[in-house]
Amino acid sequence: MDRKKTGIILFNTMTRQKDAFMPIKDNTVSIYSCGPTVSRFIGLAGCRRYGVADLLRRYLEFKGFTVTHIINITDLDDRTIQGAEAAGEDVKTFTEKYYREFLNDMDALRIKRATSYPLVSQHVEEMIDITQRLLEKGFAYERLRSVYFDISRFQHYGKLSRVDLDKMRVGKTVDLDNYDKDNPRDFTLLKRSTLHELKRGIFFPTKWGNVRPSWHIECAAVAMKSFGETFDIQTGSMDLIFPHHENDIAISEALTGKPLANYWVHNELVKEKNHPEIPQERALTLRDVFNRGYTGREVRFWLVSMHYRKAMDFSWSKLDVAKKTVSRLDRFVDKLRTCQKGPVIGEIDQLIYDLKQKFVGAMDDDLNISQALAALFDFIHSINRIMDFQGLDLSDRTKIEDVLSGLNSVLMIMDLTEPESSYQIEELIRERAAARQKKDWARADHLRDELKKLRVEVTDTKDGTTWRRIKET
């Protein structure tokens, strides 16, 4: 493989090694991510899944690729049907609400919107068509008005997860009595609707009976509809490798004879211990975290700062560290903006060059975020020294802002937008400066409180008073 072309290597679950990344078409990359079930608020595991996909996507864009990113919305499955019923709503109303909230949560985490979010409920015709073709090819069979995939006919079954079907325990989590499959390992393509679903109108008439699709065929159908036979990268979390992605592969490759995705990128999970305030049966949601006072940017930093193939243990204290780090980055940006004038320093160019080299070198290597962030912190350290001892020339400051802006287009952990000032703020700061000069501390402290109400925090330094917006997101 020619590594020079993109420079990027990715750990590919299919080959179990870091492979040089090469898109099918020059300059464009197609990514498919298994999407959420819109029956509840998103949890931290889901946040990580899309956060990792976002980091990958943004880095590819940073490298100059045009990325098409598809995330399906699972709005037709057991959970959504049951959830809608429990809420006393029809499935559409119920899922639309959670779909909307999913997008809000993604926005809060600064996860870029996907190119499109196909609803699986709108691709049932394709799923029925795929099932028909699989039956014709002999990869599927019908039993009692459900249609199953016959894995014994697909000789590559297990190549992604490397499971050895002969050595696996069958029936540990499957109630074998409930199925009419020839082999308990076969999986469902279309399942007959239950009486209850029929009454609620949740069924699709087919030649085999009134059915609804299974999860596996939903993903496979949406992916192929979006991208055709083969796309570049499929992302998901580790828990999807088996059986879900294995089944996606079985369906699509039985049909086309071609690989569904060239690269399979799986992130590790977020592990949670018990939280006293959260009911045991449900995982912590992003909402829970926001309600504790953490911002989207802080959560994003926490999610993204750990290498994607390493399991994360959730704890509030880790979020506190993230909060602190994000705050430190903000203060660095503020300091950069308010830094006193200094000479042009040749060393700056070298520091910027080193930062870029290290950042790209680290991210190219399977998104080695730890090294990338270390490079950023080293850079900040060096610039801080320069600001403390010499000050910065405007031209140098602009160069620094430019390089940070480039890195931030990938990381999205800094807030580089210029805070807009106002006459009111300027006036209060002037008044306070006058009061301080007269050593009227009571007046100065009062004005500081007034500014705080306007969400402005002032900092007194030997070179005068600086201020910053108190960040909310």
Next chain:
RNA sequence: GGCGGCAUAGCCAAGUGGCUAAGGCAGCGGUCUGCAAAACCGUUUGACACCGGUUCGAAUCCGGUUGCCGCCUCCA
């Protein structure tokens, strides 16, 4: 039982054969300062789970041991 992952300082975490083993947090010392808070600078704890092997040389490769975790065809 099968497949896979992990083990690096007080905590988090890079590093996969060879310079003084990144970076972050906490700690300690200092600067700034009316106060406050923050920030910044400097810096400590002399860290590679255990046993054996390969090698001139191992955190890194191989074998074994221990411990922890995930998945194993309900649903997603």
